[in-house]
Amino acid sequence: MMKRQGDRVVDVGARSITDAHHFAHEAMATVFELYIVEEDEAYARQGAQAAFAEVDRLELEMSRFLSNSDISRLNDAEPGQTVALGMDSFECLCRAKEMFGKTGGAFDISIGALYGCWLHEDRTLRQPSPKEIQHAHALTGLNHLELDESGFCAEVLTEGVQFDLGGIGKGYAAEKVAEILREWSLDQALVLAGASSVLSVSVPEGMSGWPMKLRNPENPNEVLARFELKEGAVSGSGRQKGQHIIDPRSVDVGPVKGRLAAWSVAPDAIAADASSTAFMMLSDEEINEYCLANARTAAIILPHADSGEFSSRTVRCFGELEEIELET
């Protein structure tokens, strides 16, 4: 544990996550949690407070549920209308577009129209007409979004395309939280943006990594894998029983079988968030290619087993992930 003595910092050695102070804050329809190793608890609390204030600010900028957020203004804009954005929304949209490209369109923040087409409001399956499918397809894809770096502004090229940063916003917020914690010299910290996105700011002295475990979503008692997160982020996607997945790359086939769960380890929480979503539907070969093409990236996949056999034996790993322990 680091001890603050005036301006001097003394290493007294941390041993486990229980040595860290824990702070929690509700935002973005989830709970943000921080584990911070720091001798002065009051100081850590104030740093956490500054970090949570940043999350609240980002939610006002990026939530599609707020009528005056940047994303709502973009969703309400007429084609050809330029929407001036805040730096954060602009950066987040740029990253979303980058991840759309890197995942071959599997991660898509404009997928709402397709879900609306294939699912009822209660998320049960519906059978759309070919015309409806065609219409939803025409409103999907980030080729409908033009981002202008020279003016921090965006333009929607096609009327009716709707964007939702839900799949990447929490990862973006986790990165901004890490920035603030670094400013506060509180970098021996772990950021949880809900249980599904976890970012290591840095590993505390005396610890070899932040301990992570991955569970089977259909049988939470079953731990599939354990590993230590040293740097970067890990993000998980999964589906509840009966939940459907739409692959934006193959609109006309409707819901796909996809995976039962997918985890992504990546250099930052934005890439982790977006790629774990994509891993739910990318093929094994595509995931492997993705992990090879992107440094410090790994995937852990729990395939959908037709036989109904969901056990760790079916877990597959891709990319470089040191010291992952599969619970066989």
Add this chain to the structure above:
Amino acid sequence: MNNQIDRRNFISSSAAAGAGLMIANSALGQAGGKKDINIALLGAGAQGQVLMNAILKLGRNSGVKFRAVCDIWEKGNLRRVSRTLKAYGRLGHKGTAYVDYQEMLEKEKDLDAVLVATPDFWHAEHTIACFEKGLHVYCEKEMSNSLEAAKNMVLAGRKAEKLLQIGHQRRSNPRYIYCNEKIIKEANLLNRITNISGQWHRSRAGCVDLGWPDGTEIPKETLKKFGFDDMAQFRNWRWYKGLGGGPIVDLGSHQIDVYSWFLDNAVPSSVMASGGVDYWKDHEWYDNAIAIFEFPTKKGLVRASYETLTTNSSNGYYELFMGDEGTLLISESAGRGELYRESWVDEAKWDPWVQKGMINLEKASAKAAVKAGDDEVDVRESATPALYRMPIEMKDPYHQPHLVNFFESVRGNQTLNCPGEIGYETAVMVLKVNEAIAAARKIELKPEDFKV
């Protein structure tokens, strides 16, 4: 003077009296024009950053350009804001950084207006210095922590023939304007307003003292020069006497301003209040305050209560206007707005407004317990009043419409929605709450107490 005078009359009468709103506009010689307005941000804390971001989101063609920013926290606010403005340099903004406001006003020769978002006790000095340089001012509320200083701000603006907009941003919020002009005035759906209540409740977790990153401290001599004992006081100035006014001023001011506005800018004839430093040990200002105002209006007396807490966030923040025929709940919080018809009022009375699209019926009231032609009482859950909603959303970033109103007034295309005279009335209302708590008695107020 009749204190129920409406705002438009008020503004034009104060202008005609030489206060100079219209005169100032024509003096610019650019009525109707889209000339660039060069601005500086004086005070770059959380609120200053909100204003800055709202302006940056006006985009490339707004004609409003930042030139400079001033804040005494060099390694905190100043660095953050000047970095953002530098990034927006591609849109023509500039963020030359100053610690000393006098140096900024001296060196920045091409400014037209300044946004003042410093701690309350600095507002008057900063605003008056800007007027003396011939600049228009958008000043955050509270205008000042002293009524005398607030009065001097208005007088200095009149003398300089420059505009002073006070940052009660709800006055430019389309949802609030709609409620006032359409629901209350045009349709008169509440009929006679008899009571108002409102609150802003925050959780304990949301009210913990602000800290600062190690190594970013403001030098002691700078803190002292600018009126702060230490870094903790600088970061939490709102809690200190002589610097801020506590939650009743920080939050209550916005909402009590709306009470007055929706009552045709009526001012209260009395205030009584209770409050104290009951929970937070190191604070000087009251961590909770509960106030009751009496507003005489043309239609009769309106009794209005207001409450702000720092320990429990139950029900958040809103203002509730109660008339003998209906109730309006409005909040700046996005999407929060409800309108209820009292159950004795015939549905047919509100129907025409639904037909016109002025309000939407969301949930009809339960039918009468005894139906026509029936001789038995239908016993069931208690009847709920009919719920209506306003078909209008706030689609612009918070504060942006109020800032635009200021810039368009500078250009001569609009008049201010919250000139200093109105800001002064609100300052009287909320500063008198603190006075009533300290005195532990009802304070009587005269219409002239609200005049500059």
